Amino acid sequence: MYSKLKPFGILSLFILMAFYSLQEIPLVYPSYFPAPVYDFKINPLKRAKIELGRKLFYDPVLSRNNSISCSSCHHADQAFSHAGNGLSKGIEDGIGDRNSPAIFNLAWQKKFMWDGSVGNIDVQALAPINHPKEMGEDINAVVRKLNKSKEYKTLFYRSFGDSAATAERVMKALSQFQLTIVSADSKYDKVRQGKAKFTETESRGYQVFKQNCSSCHTEPLFSTYGFANNGLPINPDLKDNGKWNKTMEPEDKLMFKIPSLRNLSYTYPYMHDGRFQTLNEVLEHYEKGILKSPTLAKELQKPIVFKGNEKEDLLAFLKTLDDSVLVSNREYRDGGK
Known part of the structure; x- marks a missing residue:
């Protein structure tokens, strides 16, 4: 009797596995987060697609010489940034044009890349794949390689x-996997959930943040994900004017995407060209280094003046935005291990 039932049992197992792989799964995020802007009706999250996307993310087959993967510049234990590297690094020791941005909370973003030149996460990966100094490959060549793999x-x-x-x-x-990378488990989040309390220093820093930073780095994502000129002098080596490089519109000059303040401990150096190694240098810029220009953000027309211990307090608060759960989550690692 057992041998007669065995094929049915195997068939049932395959059916269950297929159901498990193709079932839609929700994006999990806190109740105080805004609704995602990504349209999951067009590309609903499914376990099998997420697992395929994760494998592709870690596979150097996406590059011309099979040496560079998405994860080469976006390390899971660095909040999917490339900590310590000012500019992205690619095939054959190529150096990219900008700092590799951290990739988390992408479901709440409408524009991608530092200049917003990509308007849909479902096609964003084409940019680094096609970039001659990053992955240096053609998507059609990638497809041919994948179709040769059993x-x-x-x-x-x-x-x-x-x-x-x-x-x-x-x-x-690829977008399915990246959309699941949600950062929402920092001390700040635990305070929002009533599971922790700020120290006195962190509380003071929170007030400094709200007075000086919150208009561009809005809670709880800690960015509007809009674009702003934050007064950085142009890098003479890169001659990067932000959105203007693509649009050539005067109002876009020196406009760069506003990054989230979450996970700053893992994502140094800072700014679009990685010019600042420390957060102290960043604060020094906002206090003494802002360059006036026609497109300078209105919030920065006057420099930020820190009094007493306000810098130290602010840095203590920013530390509460680090998400140690994110950077240690095995689901985001190669093979989910």
Whole structure:
């Protein structure tokens, strides 16, 4: 009797595995977060696609010489940044044009890249794949390589019901994985949830933050994810004018995407070109280094003046935005281990 039931049992197991892989799963985030701006109706989260996206994220097959993966510049234990590197590093020791941004809370962002030149996370990965100094590859070549892999044929079949890799499927799988990277488990979040309390120093720093930083770095994401000129003198080596490089519109000159203040301990150096190694240097800029220009943010027309221990208090508060759970989460590691 057992031998007669065995094929049915195997079939049932495959059905259960397929259901498990293709079932839609919700994006988990705190109640005090705003609703995501990403349209999950177009590309609903599914476990199989997330797992495929994670494998692609860690696979150097996306680069021309199979040496650089997405994770090469976006390390899980560095809040998916490239800590210690001012500019991105790519194939054959190539150096990119900008600092590798941390990638978390992407479901709340409408524009991507420091200049906002990409308007949809579902196609964002094309930029580093095609960049000659980063991954230096053509997406069609990537697809050809993937279609030669038996493992990827299986993974694409589980994800899309068809074993063929396509450019669209590669992009959507990568975005699925990246959309699940949510940073919402810092001390700040625990305070919001009533599970912890700020120290007196952190509380004072919170007030300094609200007085000087919150208009651009709005809670709870700690960014509006808009664009601003924060008074940085232009880097003479890079000649980077932000959005203006693409639009050539005067109002876009020196406008760069506003990064989140979450996880700053893991994501140094700072600014679009990684010019500041420490947060003290960043605060020094806002106090003494702002360069006036026609597009300078209105909030920075007057420098920030820190009194007494306000710098130290602010730094203590910013430390509460570090998410140690995020950087140690095995679900985000290669192979989910």
